Amino acid sequence: MNPHTAPVLMLIASNVFMTFAWYGHLKFKTSPLWIAVIASWAIAFVEYWFAVPANRIGSAVYSAAELKTMQEVITLVVFAIFSVLYLKEPLGWNHLVGFGLIAAGAAFIFQGR
Numbered sequence: 001m002n003p004h005t006a007p008v009l010m011l012i013a014s015n016v017f018m019t020f021a022w023y024g025h026l027k028f029k030t031s032p033l034w035i036a037v038i039a040s041w042a043i044a045f046v047e048y049w050f051a052v053p054a055n056r057i058g059s060a061v062y063s064a065a066e067l068k069t070m071q072e073v074i075t076l077v078v079f080a081i082f083s084v085l086y087l088k089e090p091l092g093w094n095h096l097v098g099f100g101l102i103a104a105g106a107a108f109i110f111q112g113r
Helices: 006-027 033-058 064-085 093-109
Strands: none
Touching: 006 033, 006 064, 033 064, 064 093
């Protein structure tokens, strides 16, 4: 596995699972809460099989701060797509500006590589 690209791909997969674990149940608000928690926990278990190896592999070429920054930016992108396509919630200009500012801040983490 390429330590430069494998962590990015694995973090994308991880975030897809985690986004469903955290927010997927919002489409099933009539289900008992305990079912949502157990289902979310099961999805999150799969998520860890991507996140932990991504960070372990990525630590060969990225710092912990860089890995965390990648994860946060990927989370925002995955969540934005999820929010629009799955939850059918629109993103407004304020969301896009806020996400853009976070991405701009993340760019500073990678300065000086």
